[in-house]
Amino acid sequence: MAGTRILVGVTGGIAAYKTAELVRLLKKAGHSVQVVMTRGAEAFVTPLTFQALSGQPVRTSLLDPEAEAGMGHIELAKWAQRIIVAPASADFMARLAAGMADDLLATVCSAAEVPIALVPAMNQAMWGNHRTQRVVQLLQADPQVRLWGPEEGQQACGDNGPGRMLEPEQIMQALAQEQAQIDNSAGGVLAGKRLVITAGPTREPIDPVRYISNHSSGKMGYAIAIAAHAAGAEVVLVSGPVNLSPPAGINLRSVMTAEQMLETTMAAVDEGCDLFIATAAVADYRPQDYASDKLKKSAAEMTLALVRNPDTLAIVAARADAPFTVGFAAETNDVARHAISKMGKKGLDMIVANDVSVPGLGFNSDNNAVSVFTATDQFHFGPCAKQQIAHELVALIAPRLNARVGDSQNQKGSHQKPQNNADRKPS
Known part of the structure; x- marks a missing residue:
């Protein structure tokens, strides 16, 4: 729009x-x-x-x-x-x-x-x-x-x-939803596709009043969900706790912890998923033990034992029937190197990286600037509004997703992720 x-x-x-x-x-x-x-x-x-x-x-x-x-x-x-x-x-x-x-x-x-x-x-x-x-x-x-x-x-x-x-x-x-109805009636670039997307932070409880979390606002994930819906996709949005209104026309499933996000996401993927986008800032660790009563301030120091949380993105990407999978990487240094490494380790089709140390961009901001990496190319969007970046990402993902779906239909049973030599040149 x-x-x-x-x-x-x-x-x-x-x-x-x-x-x-x-x-x-x-x-x-x-x-x-x-x-x-x-x-x-x-x-x-x-x-x-x-x-x-x-x-x-x-x-x-x-x-x-x-x-x-x-x-x-x-x-x-x-x-x-x-x-x-x-x-x-x-x-x-x-x-x-x-x-x-x-x-x-x-x-x-x-x-x-x-x-x-x-x-x-x-x-x-x-x-x-x-x-x-x-x-x-x-x-x-x-x-x-x-x-x-x-x-x-x-x-x-x-x-x-x-x-x-x-x-x-x-x-x-509401404006985006109206445009979505127009696009859907005309057949958008993601018409007939089903997207599962995660957004926002997770909260890992320490006791009834404290938790471990991060600064994710969920704005980028919600913007992509709205843009994908506007492009004709059926969207399931698995969201951690955010201060955002539920987007119209989108199946919102709210969760709190990383384990809940994994369970809810896998259920959504099992229902059918062509495209999975993981924008959520999932807590890497959670407290080993949960205190049923509020911990009292007593000693000058306190040690909190943490255990690893499940990696929803890696688990979805490792499925035999893995959808086209897009990850997000929030970094503070060596953004490209860390993002490309993450894409390779987790077997992703694409990764979107941003430097959250830049003032006014990323966490809690309405603006962002991202670098997008595939196996063969890279692209840059922003700084601009997250809504605009969301539409750019949908436009970038759609032809690659459609090419993969078409390839899968021609090669039944094969889940190899294809190389696409027709990618746009880096901007």
Whole structure:
């Protein structure tokens, strides 16, 4: 979806502050963004904020003589490939459902012939009101309009209930999910394939309140799962504990420990797997003994005995019916050497390596830079948004996976991993 022209409409509501982050994420993902604000929206966030984030002048008035000299509202409607209104107030939704065009945003929506996503945000009583729900029914019957949300939860007024605007990350997922439906209907590059992917950290308990873990956020794995789903794959996401929303349309299976990750992953692979991607940062060791009660601070020092955890990636790659297997390597030095060594030892088809010592990249960041190694070639992506890298990786993996599947069909019973001499040259 990178490069899509997206018009973001902002209406009056306290949730408008979230839209600034949405614009930032859209730009980071490579989209072109223009913002249209209603008069009410200007009471909460200034146009200058959105101008700085989008890199484009913000339009606020239908009666701007300079803009309308060139029929600016029609120009905007023709420019946009998608429209996202966030927050979408009860007032704006009612005006849109009634076909009104009494301000710039409503006029652009009336003139546009592209999908319009409304992200509602209002008090729970307003959302539940029968008049609002009648408007919702009208909008849901409109093939051009889709409603994303709202969520339930604590609201700015202190109430608790449905009406919260989706978080920016959830809106990005909804956008990707919409594109996935389009790609699936057209047949994506992974159409008909089944992916099992691991993501996030594991937690190895020491006692009821302490555990061993790492800094993995799961963002890279979730981004790949979403990109693969958008490319037509059936996706099973085996995830350690993360602070990310479940991706729409993806079979999420949550785990906690390395042993649980192995068990859940093997069950998913046994159900059928064409492609296995291991992005999870699995703890290499776990405590030998688990204390059923909280360990008390007593001695000045404490020795903790550790034992090796199972290596899920190596176990999947060693199967007689091993799928196309992609590993990840988070390194702090000699990245290429360590990654290539890991690929060879574990018998992988491909490995993706990144230097987690680089500030602002890798763990807990929205950005990454990776080097990808196969038996014959290497590629480099980033620094850029993890979503963009995810799409690049899917595009890189798909032809190699399809070539292997085709080769396997021609050579029944053979699981030798083929060399592919048609790889792109290193970038």
